[in-house]
Amino acid sequence: MSALTKTINMFLLSVVIMALLVVVILGFMLGIGHPLPWVIIVVLIIIPVIHDKLIKKRCLVWHSSMATGIELVDNDHKQLINLINKFQEATEFNISEQKIHQALDEVVNYTKYHFHREEALMRINHYPAFEAHQQQHQQMIDKISHYIGEYKTDKSLAIDHVLHFLQTWLIKHIKGSDQEYVPYLTITSLPAEMMQGEEDV
Numbered sequence: 001m002s003a004l005t006k007t008i009n010m011f012l013l014s015v016v017i018m019a020l021l022v023v024v025i026l027g028f029m030l031g032i033g034h035p036l037p038w039v040i041i042v043v044l045i046i047i048p049v050i051h052d053k054l055i056k057k058r059c060l061v062w063h064s065s066m067a068t069g070i071e072l073v074d075n076d077h078k079q080l081i082n083l084i085n086k087f088q089e090a091t092e093f094n095i096s097e098q099k100i101h102q103a104l105d106e107v108v109n110y111t112k113y114h115f116h117r118e119e120a121l122m123r124i125n126h127y128p129a130f131e132a133h134q135q136q137h138q139q140m141i142d143k144i145s146h147y148i149g150e151y152k153t154d155k156s157l158a159i160d161h162v163l164h165f166l167q168t169w170l171i172k173h174i175k176g177s178d179q180e181y182v183p184y185l186t187i188t189s190l191p192a193e194m195m196q197g198e199e200d201v
């Protein structure tokens, strides 16, 4: 769904909610015991719940088929999914440009942090396809930088591109290339200094 469509949907939803609130006020004029305002109040409670569920349906969900069995890597991947979902929700609700940027920054920063740790694990285990894998990471970072540059010319299009790219690339990479290094990674922990600051990211 494009950013423009999301904005129109949010606007229409706001109009419907406002109209229903007016009906509630008018309904109470018919008397406190009249069923109409109470029915509308129930509808007003249900609308946000359904809306929230529809948005969550479009979010990424962790699945056992994505597991590498390496705790450090799997936890990083789960956190990445979580951050991409937060970015998705920020674009859906379109609260503010600043919130969307903040959510995207968090995804990009955590992605770099995760790649750094994953590459360190591959390096200390002398993974034979390390360079090719590192290249994939670099290409991903380059592509994100490209979309961030695109943002300067077309905001909504760039946000749509980056969201779609993050969602599809990550799942494909986790289920594909990341599974290939699993048999080679016998050392599954990193030096303490690379584990520090994890909570700060």
Ligand SMILES: [Fe+2]
Pocket: 118, 133, 137, 173, 177, 178
């Ligand atoms: Fe990777």
